[in-house]
Amino acid sequence: MKTDGVFLRIFLFIFLVTICGMQNLYPTDASPLMKGRIELGLNRFLFSPHYITTSTGIGYEYIDGVRRTVFFENDNNFKLSELITTGWRLKIIGLSPYVDSVSHRISITPLKFIDISLTNSFTNYARYDMLLFDTYWSIALKVPVKNVSITGFNAGFCHRVTDYDIYGNGTVYGTDYKWDHIFVYEITQTFNIADKDAITIRIGNRRDGLPVSTGYFEVSFENVYMVNKYAGLYCIIAHSFAGAGSLAGYHDGLRWSIGVVCRIL
Amino acid sequence: MPHIIKFISALLTILTLSACEYLDGGSILVSLPVNERFDDRNNRTNFSAPVVDASKPYNFAVISDTHYYKTNPEYFRKISEKVSENKISFIILLGDITQAGTAAQFRMVKDDLNNLNIPYYPVIGNHDIYNNGYDNYKRVFGRTVYSFDIGGTRFIFTDTANGLLGGGQKDWLTKRLKAHMRIKLVFTHYSPIDDDLQSFTATPEPEESASVIALNDKYDTDCYISGHLHNYRERTVRGTRYLIVNDTASLDNSIVIFTIDGSKVSYKDGTFLIR
Numbered sequence: 001m002k003t004d005g006v007f008l009r010i011f012l013f014i015f016l017v018t019i020c021g022m023q024n025l026y027p028t029d030a031s032p033l034m035k036g037r038i039e040l041g042l043n044r045f046l047f048s049p050h051y052i053t054t055s056t057g058i059g060y061e062y063i064d065g066v067r068r069t070v071f072f073e074n075d076n077n078f079k080l081s082e083l084i085t086t087g088w089r090l091k092i093i094g095l096s097p098y099v100d101s102v103s104h105r106i107s108i109t110p111l112k113f114i115d116i117s118l119t120n121s122f123t124n125y126a127r128y129d130m131l132l133f134d135t136y137w138s139i140a141l142k143v144p145v146k147n148v149s150i151t152g153f154n155a156g157f158c159h160r161v162t163d164y165d166i167y168g169n170g171t172v173y174g175t176d177y178k179w180d181h182i183f184v185y186e187i188t189q190t191f192n193i194a195d196k197d198a199i200t201i202r203i204g205n206r207r208d209g210l211p212v213s214t215g216y217f218e219v220s221f222e223n224v225y226m227v228n229k230y231a232g233l234y235c236i237i238a239h240s241f242a243g244a245g246s247l248a249g250y251h252d253g254l255r256w257s258i259g260v261v262c263r264i265l
Numbered sequence: 266m267p268h269i270i271k272f273i274s275a276l277l278t279i280l281t282l283s284a285c286e287y288l289d290g291g292s293i294l295v296s297l298p299v300n301e302r303f304d305d306r307n308n309r310t311n312f313s314a315p316v317v318d319a320s321k322p323y324n325f326a327v328i329s330d331t332h333y334y335k336t337n338p339e340y341f342r343k344i345s346e347k348v349s350e351n352k353i354s355f356i357i358l359l360g361d362i363t364q365a366g367t368a369a370q371f372r373m374v375k376d377d378l379n380n381l382n383i384p385y386y387p388v389i390g391n392h393d394i395y396n397n398g399y400d401n402y403k404r405v406f407g408r409t410v411y412s413f414d415i416g417g418t419r420f421i422f423t424d425t426a427n428g429l430l431g432g433g434q435k436d437w438l439t440k441r442l443k444a445h446m447r448i449k450l451v452f453t454h455y456s457p458i459d460d461d462l463q464s465f466t467a468t469p470e471p472e473e474s475a476s477v478i479a480l481n482d483k484y485d486t487d488c489y490i491s492g493h494l495h496n497y498r499e500r501t502v503r504g505t506r507y508l509i510v511n512d513t514a515s516l517d518n519s520i521v522i523f524t525i526d527g528s529k530v531s532y533k534d535g536t537f538l539i540r
Contacts, residue, residue, distance in 0.1 A: 063470065064300065064429075064431050064432045065429065065430055065431045065432035065433075065434070065435045065473060065476075066472045066473045066476065123471075125472060127476075127479070128472075128475040128476055128478065128479035129479065130478070130479070164502050165503055168503075174500045174502075175500060175501055175502060178458065178461070180459060180461060180462075181462045182467075183463070183465075212469070212470070212471065213463060213471055214463040214464060214465050214467045215428055215463070215465055215466055215467040215468065215469040216469045252300070
């Protein structure tokens with residue numbers, strides 16, 4: 001029996017049906033890709049600023065045996081066009097404050113239900129004379145249900161360089177620095193519980209949006225209440241688990257933060 | 266009718282998986298977290314130092330990840346041969362002694378270890394706490410956190426079965442490392458330095474790994490010896506040698522023999538550690 005190209009055709013058929021089906025979950029909007037290219041033109045597709053969101057808050061973080069500290073966080077998000085969103089995040093810890101982590105991210109949304117993002121971050125373990133540099137890419141798939149909830153599946157890899165001694169000049173691999181490749185995943189479930197209020201539950205191995213380790217596991221609850229379309233409040237509570245064989249024992253971590261969100265349209 | 270068949274099939278699958286200890290059907294069950302095991306140490310049997318003449322060179326063997334679920338006389342015959350050949354004074358087991366933490370597995374491995382007729386010092390691993398395995402571990406072996414000195418050498422055994430030391434144990438470790446000893450050796454299950462491609466059982470908290478590396482550097486730990494990875498690795502980071510011992514099923518480096526000679530530590534054919 002001749003089967004040349006049959007599997008490819010079946011794959012293409014299923015792929016296209018899936019894409020069309022997913023796109024139709026957004027019945028009111030055309031695909032940003034098509035909208036950008038045909039109706040708005042390429043320039044507006046690549047650059048037509050939608051909004052800037054900035055959130056600033058304080059919080060408290062406890063990780064047993066590691067840290068027990070207050071922190072200050074600032075996160076900025078620029079939706080440059082239908083396609084491109086960029087932003088950065090800063091976290092400062094301690095009563096004698098110093099930078100804990102800085103990250104920059106850029107994400108593209110080629111289709112309404114897919115986000116492809118790249119994040120570069122720097123984590124400062126100044127107390128231990130060590131630094132982490134992460135490059136993290138991920139693909140997120142979002143499945144909305146009638147403006148009531150959005151389920152997200154996010155997976156990617158983080159490529160991490162650990163500098164074991166920031167004061168040392170050595171360049172020997174495994175002794176002075178080392179690569180780690182970390183599988184990163186996150187499942188999110190957002191509920192629009194009221195017109196102005198949304199709750200997101202996140203389960204994955206990221207903390208503050210940054211990868212921790214493959215063996216890390218965190219559940220966080222994030223509530224954003226928009227007072228009006230320009231300003232709102234947010235509150236995040238997270239508990240982290242970790243250990244052998246996923247759940248045999250736990251890593252006692254707790255984090256909460258509160259702050260304000262401003263949106264400039 | 267099809268529903269009943271599906272239900273019976275699912276039930277049989279679950280029962281088969283549960284009966285097969287190698288598949289770790291119970292690994293998702295939660296055991297005591299590390300802080301509670303650490304706090305429980307004073308209620309448990311302590312380990313006394315082996316009787317060794319520290320004025321002369323002496324040897325000890327380190328093995329890891331035996332994952333015992335059935336008796337393995339061949340493996341213990343090999344160890345027995347090594348013990349005779351190298352005049353081993355005692356053996357250290359670096360965790361994952363059993364496959365699924367069951368009482369039968371702990372009894373089996375203890376019987377085979379007792380047949381060697383030399384002292385042994387266990388470290389608890391992640392597999393040992395599966396199925397509430399700590400209850401069995403403490404009955405068979407005793408506490409999970411302890412230390413002893415032989416001459417000028419301090420042997421410290423820590424509990425990282427959950428992948429982490431926890432606050433109380435880290436303070437304890439700091440106090441043990443602060444002492445002025447000629448040689449300091451730490452034995453545990455998880456290494457603070459993972460393999461390049463992390464697994465799902467990698468050390469969960471990079472900040473704790475950083476703190477352990479800094480602690481070893483500050484207090485001049487000579488060698489930090491662990492298992493868990495099922496591979497052999499050795500690295501020197503900030504003056505401390507991090508050695509990961511292969512599992513017992515592997516052909517290479519599944520038994521690492523250390524020699525202590527005064528202020529010198531050596532393992533594996535002339536690799537010397539002098540801080």
